[in-house]
Amino acid sequence: MAKDPGSLKSNGAPLVASGTSPLNGGRFAVAAFLARNVAVVSVLLLGLLATSVVYLVASHAVEHDRQTEFESLANYRINTFRSSVRAQLGDVHSLKALFGVAPDVGRAEFARFAAELMSNSESMQTLEWVPRVEHESRQAWEERARREGLADFIIRERGLSGGLRPATTRPEYFPVYYVEPVAGNEPAIGFDLASNPVRRAAIERARETRLPSSTGRVTLVQETDSQFGALLFFPVFDRDGQLKGFVLGVLRAGSLLQGALAHLRERRLEVTLFDATAPEDSSFLARFSDGVLEATRGNEPLQAGPGKFVSAGLIHVADREWIIQCRPVPGSSFAKESMAPLLALLVGLIVTALLSGFLAYRSIGDARARHYEAQLTHLSRVATTGELAASLAHELTQPLCAIVLNAQSARRLAGDDPGSASGPVQDALDRIVADGERAGKTIGNIRAFLSRGTGERRAVAIESIVREAVAMVEAGARSVRSIGLQVDPALPRVFADPVQIQQVLVNLALNGIESMEAAGQSHRPLTVSVSRNGAGFVAITVEDEGRGLEGLSDEQLFSPFFTTKEHGMGIGLSLCRSIIESHGGKISGVSSGDGGARFVFSLPVVEEV
Incomplete structure (x- = not known):
C-alpha cells in the first residue's frame, strides 16, 4: 500500500509556508508577522x-x-x-x-x-x-x-x-x-x-x-x-x-x-x-x-x-x-x-486596540484570501490527480485480473501434473493469487473513495486485519528493527471494511516510522496494540518514539491539507479520520509521556446474536 507522504504529522518537523496556512496551523512566526x-x-x-x-x-x-x-x-x-x-x-x-x-x-x-x-x-x-x-x-x-x-x-x-x-x-x-x-x-x-x-x-x-x-x-x-x-x-x-x-x-x-x-x-x-x-x-x-x-x-x-x-x-x-x-x-x-488619568489611559488603550485590531483584521483577511486562493489552486491539482488516479485504477484492474486468472490456471495445471513440485509451486501461486486479489481490492477501494462511495463491510476478526497490516509494514520498512504487536485474547469481531482499516493502520505505522527516523530513534520498536475499549468498541493503538506532536490539537492534525512536511499534501490523516468516522468510530492523537506520538482509533464491535 502506498503511503501518502503528506500525511506525516507526528515527525516533529517545523511548520513551513509551502502547502500550509499559518491561520489553519494557528502559528505565526514573529518575524513573518512583523514583516507582513x-x-x-x-x-x-x-x-x-x-x-x-x-x-x-x-x-x-x-x-x-x-x-x-x-x-x-x-x-x-x-x-x-x-x-x-x-x-x-x-x-x-x-x-x-x-x-x-x-x-x-x-x-x-x-x-x-x-x-x-x-x-x-x-x-x-x-x-x-x-x-x-x-x-x-x-x-x-x-x-x-x-x-x-x-x-x-x-x-x-x-x-x-x-x-x-x-x-x-x-x-x-x-x-x-x-x-x-x-x-x-x-x-x-x-x-x-x-x-x-x-x-x-x-x-x-x-x-x-x-x-x-x-x-x-x-x-x-x-x-x-x-x-x-x-x-x-x-x-x-x-x-x-x-x-x-x-x-x-x-x-x-x-x-x-x-x-x-x-x-x-x-x-x-x-x-x-x-x-x-x-x-x-x-x-x-x-x-x-x-x-x-x-x-x-x-x-x-x-x-x-x-x-x-x-x-x-x-x-x-x-x-x-x-x-x-x-x-x-x-x-x-x-x-x-x-480616576481621570486612568480613564484617559483606558480610552487611549481602547482606541489603540480597536484601530490595531481593525488593521490586523484587514491584514488577516488579505492573508486568508491569499491562502484560499492557493488552496483552490491546490484543490484543482488534487481533483486532476484524482481523475488520473481513477483512470489509472481502471487501467490497472485488467492486468491484475489477468495476473490472478493466470496464477489460478497455473495452480490448476501444477496440481494436474504428477511430476511437478506441487508444494512450493502451489504456495507461490497461492500467494500470487492472494496478493493480486488484495491489490484489486485496494484499487477498488481507491476508486470507491474517489467516487465518494464506501467499500465492502462485513463482520471480520480485527486480529487478522491488524496482523496482515503489520506484516505489510514490516516487509516495506527498511529502518525499523521490529514492530511490537500486542493483541488481547478473545476479541469480538468488528463490522468493517478490512482493506480500509488496513489503509489506516499502514498509514499510521509508516507515519510513526518516519517520525522515529527524523528523531534518530529508528532502532526503537514501533508498538501496535489491540484491546477492548469499554462496552461496544475495540481500540487499536499505534505508538512511536519519535519527536511527538508538539502540542498540535486533533483539529489541526486531521484538518485537510495541513502538514508538517515541506512537500506533503496533508490528506493522509484526514483520510484516516474519514474512514474511521464512516465506520462509527473515533480517532485521536496525543504526545506520549516519554516522547513520540500515540494514535488511537476505535471501531464498534458486532453484537453476537
Missing part, C-alpha cells in the same frame, strides 16, 4: 506611546490642580485660625492695658470691661485677674473677697486626691481673684495657680522676661468636657516695676479650633492643632475633622510633613509655638487617587 503587519505594529506602538504621554500629562495636570486646590483650602484655614488666635491675644492685651491706666481696678469695673471683650469672642473660656499675694497679706485678700460677695472665698490648691483644699503656707500666692464670666468658672475662683508646676513655670517666665507667657496643654480646673486648655499670662507691673499680678486668658484648644473653622462648608480637610514647644508625647491639642471636634486624643505626636496633601502653619502664642496642620479627611477626594 508593519502598519499594525506601527499603529500599535504609536498608539501606546501617545496613550502613555496623555496619561502622564493628565496625571500631572490633575495632581497639580488637586494640590493647588488643597493648598488654597489649607492656607485659608491656617490664616483663619491664626487671625482668631491673634484676636484672643489682643483681648487679653486690652485687659492688661486697663490695669496699666487704672492702678486699682475693682471687681465691678473688671467684670464690665471683660464682659465687653468676651461678647466678641466665642473661643475664650474666661478672662481673669490673678494678683500677687504675699503670705503676710493673704488673710486681708481673703477677707476683702468675702466683703465683695464671695462668702466662701479662700486661697486653695489641689490635693493629692484631686480635690481642692486650702493652700499650704508659702511666701507668695497667685490666686484667681476676678473671673468673667463667673457662671461655669466658680471652681477656678481662689485657685492658686502657683501651686501647679506647669502654671508656676509660665508665671516665672513671664515675671523674668516681663513678656506674655503661655503654659503647655493643661486640664483646666473648671473643665467639664475633657478638652485641653492653655493659660496666657500677661504680667502687670506697678510704677516702681514691682509685679502686681497677671491678666490671665484661658483658652480651650478644641473650642478655639472649632470656633474659627465651624462656619466653613468645605469639610474635606482634617485640621489638627499641636504645641510644637511641648514634648512630642504631649504636643497634641485638638483636631477638627469633617465638622466634628476631636479634642481628647491623648498623646498623639505631631505627624510628619510637609508632603503631598499636607500643609502646616506656625502660630506664635505668647512665648510658645503652635502648629496647625491640614490633611485630607479619610475618604475625601484628596485622599483618593483621581
